[in-house]
Amino acid sequence: MYDGGKIIAGIIIGLVLLTFPIWYTHGMAPKRPEVKLPEKEKKCVKDGPYMKTKHMQLLDLWRDSTVRAQKRIFVSEDGRKFTMSLQNTCMSANCHAKKSEFCDRCHNYTGVDPYCWDCHIPPKEEPKEKSEEML
Amino acid sequence: MGVNRRKFLKIAGISTLGVAAKPATDALAFNPKEWLDEKLGGFTPSEILLHFGHKPEGSVPGEALTGTRWAMVVNVRSLDEEIAEACMDACHKVHNVPHIENPKHEIKWLWDEHYENALPGQHHEHIDDDIKKLPFLVMCNHCYNPPCVRVCPTKATYKRKKDGIVIMDMHRCIGCRFCMAACPFGSRSFNWKDPRKYFKDEEYPNPKYPTRMKGVVEKCNFCAERLAEGQIPACVEVAQKLCAEKGKEPALVFGDLDDPDSEVRQVLRSHYSVRRKPELGTHPNVYYIV
Numbered sequence: 001m002y003d004g005g006k007i008i009a010g011i012i013i014g015l016v017l018l019t020f021p022i023w024y025t026h027g028m029a030p031k032r033p034e035v036k037l038p039e040k041e042k043k044c045v046k047d048g049p050y051m052k053t054k055h056m057q058l059l060d061l062w063r064d065s066t067v068r069a070q071k072r073i074f075v076s077e078d079g080r081k082f083t084m085s086l087q088n089t090c091m092s093a094n095c096h097a098k099k100s101e102f103c104d105r106c107h108n109y110t111g112v113d114p115y116c117w118d119c120h121i122p123p124k125e126e127p128k129e130k131s132e133e134m135l
Numbered sequence: 136m137g138v139n140r141r142k143f144l145k146i147a148g149i150s151t152l153g154v155a156a157k158p159a160t161d162a163l164a165f166n167p168k169e170w171l172d173e174k175l176g177g178f179t180p181s182e183i184l185l186h187f188g189h190k191p192e193g194s195v196p197g198e199a200l201t202g203t204r205w206a207m208v209v210n211v212r213s214l215d216e217e218i219a220e221a222c223m224d225a226c227h228k229v230h231n232v233p234h235i236e237n238p239k240h241e242i243k244w245l246w247d248e249h250y251e252n253a254l255p256g257q258h259h260e261h262i263d264d265d266i267k268k269l270p271f272l273v274m275c276n277h278c279y280n281p282p283c284v285r286v287c288p289t290k291a292t293y294k295r296k297k298d299g300i301v302i303m304d305m306h307r308c309i310g311c312r313f314c315m316a317a318c319p320f321g322s323r324s325f326n327w328k329d330p331r332k333y334f335k336d337e338e339y340p341n342p343k344y345p346t347r348m349k350g351v352v353e354k355c356n357f358c359a360e361r362l363a364e365g366q367i368p369a370c371v372e373v374a375q376k377l378c379a380e381k382g383k384e385p386a387l388v389f390g391d392l393d394d395p396d397s398e399v400r401q402v403l404r405s406h407y408s409v410r411r412k413p414e415l416g417t418h419p420n421v422y423y424i425v
Contacts, residue, residue, distance in 0.1 A: 057186075065191035067304045069177030070297065072363055074193040084193055088343055118348035119305060121231075121340055 033109040036101040040094045045076050056114075059086060087120045097123050172296070198365035202391030204299040205277065205357055206420040207371070208402050211269050213386035218377045219247045219270035222370040222387065226355070229369045231340040231347075233333035242324040244355040245274045245370055254411060254423065266425065272370070272387070275322040275355035276411060276419030277301045283314035283323065292352075298391075299420065300357045310350040319415050323354045392420065 001007070044051050046058065062084040065071045074082045083089050096102040099122040107114065138146075160167065175183055176190035183190065226245040227234065235241045251258035253271035281301045283292050291307035292314050294300070315323045329349040334340050344360065347353050358368035366372070367389050374387040390397035399422075408422040 061186055061189055061192050063306060064178065064182060064186065065193055067302075067306070068182060068293075069191035070199075070295065070359075070363070071177065071191045071193040071195055072199075073196050083196070087345060115348075119345040121342050121345060124339065124342070 030109070033105040035105045036098070038095045038097070043078075043080075044095075045074060045080075045082055059090075059116075062086070086116060091123050093123070098125055099123065100125060196363055196365075200362045200365055200367070202298050202394065202397075204279070204392040204420065205362075206390065206392040206399050206422065207274075207357075207368075208388040208399050208408065208422045208424060209272050210384055210386050210388070210402070210406070210424040211266075211271055212424065213378050213383040214270050214272060214374075216270055218374055218381075218386055219272055221373050221377055222272060223247070225369045225373040229341055229344060229358070229361075230356075231330070231334070231344055232353075233330040233346075235328065235333055240327045242326065242330065242353065244324075244353070245272060247271060248273050250425075254409060254425075256412075256414075257409070271423070273320065273322075273411070274370075274421065275301060275318075275357075276320055276417070276421045277355075277357055279418035279420060280416060282317040282319070282417060286313040286317040288313065295359075298362075300359055302356050302359055303353065305345070305347060305351055305353070308351040310352065312352060314352055319412055319417065320419075323352050325352050326350060 046054075051058070062074065063086075066084050072084055074084045076082065090096055091099065099117070103122075106112075178186070178191055223245050226232070230244060232242050232244050247270035250262070250266050250269065250271060253273055277300055279299065281292075281294055284294050284301060287293070288311060289307045289309055291304050291309070293302065293304070295302055310325065312325055315325060326347050326349050330347050331340070334346075340346050358366070358370075361368060368387075371387040371389040375385045378385045388398050388402050390399035392399060394400065402424070403422060406424045408424050410419045410422055413419075
């Protein structure tokens with residue numbers, strides 16, 4: 001092999017540069033977001049693991065059931081009744097009263113930007129807390 | 136190849152069976168459309184697919200007002216500026232309709248028109264002076280045969296099978312404005328601007344009802360969200376309260392046109408009424424007593 005030393009050195013330097021982002025940021029992964037669960041209401045309409053992975057499908061089904069089929073009352077597995085409404089049920093004062101402490105925490109972490117809030121009105125929050133959240 | 140005798144008889148036989156199927160299903164009180172609707176719980180087959188086979192969740196609220204053909208009667212003789220203003224204000228507050236000065240950008244669910252614009256073709260120069268001054272409250276007519284529904288490419292605007300309300304699913308509106316071209320009454324408004332910018336701080340939008348976003352069409356929904364809670368439309372409620380205070384006949388009456396004892400039917404029976412642009416065949420469900 002002609003110029004073997006140079007080639008091998010080049011390959012090594014190349015590999016180091018290519019993997020730089022991996023080893024340089026090792027152990028620096030941002031903390032997993034912690035959502036603040038409601039203080040008053042202890043039980044969601046479905047269990048936690050389901051809501052974690054499937055809340056978007058549930059909201060979608062709620063949306064179309066209400067708007068397209070005029071079915072507005074959801075009955076949970078343990079028989080509690082809820083009005084299917086993002087704005088008035090999920091985000092009510094007893095439940096996820098602060099969007100910035102619940103929805104936004106995970107959505108910001110994962111870089112998801114759902115367009116719910118283009119129309120639906122998030123609960124009113126004190127502007128002070130909002131600015132803290134943004135920092 | 137021509138149709139020979141044998142083939143003709145075959146086709147005739149099958150056609151007869153097809154034609155006979157309708158009376159047969161009618162006799163058995165079986166309506167395939169209703170059957171499918173019940174099976175799918177109110178979704179269309181494509182909606183079922185969209186939800187990976189899920190039917191609509193939940194049930195219709197018990198307190199909901201139910202009718203099969205909602206209609207409104209506007210008794211213009213009982214209207215005055217104050218009542219009309221109060222009705223518009225109530226409607227627009229409940230539904231977070233922004234107040235935009237620029238007529239090119241304004242959003243209207245309920246507004247007042249002059250006689251010649253509300254009932255075009257009925258106008259002549261010697262008409263009663265009082266009528267010229269009356270505020271004709273106009274809104275979406277919730278037509279029995281709605282042209283806006285026919286043209287909507289995404290079925291965002293649709294007529295509810297159960298009660299005939301022509302309603303919009305804002306999640307599906309792509310803002311093409313075909314419906315605005317189709318509606319002969321100008322009942323639809325397009326959001327050229329972000330409506331939220333027009334809510335002043337003190338009148339933070341009604342937190343119970345969503346706003347709209349820039350780029351969708353909107354219109355009166357006959358207060359479908361209030362009907363579901365057992366309340367009559369906001370404008371009717373306000374108009375009836377004010378008319379009672381002033382000792383007038385109710386200016387707005389709401390009810391089920393299919394129910395012969397409903398308030399709307401009683402009012403229509405005892406007064407002469409007209410509808411807007413009846414010649415177009417859209418069959419409006421809003422009636423005017425002049």
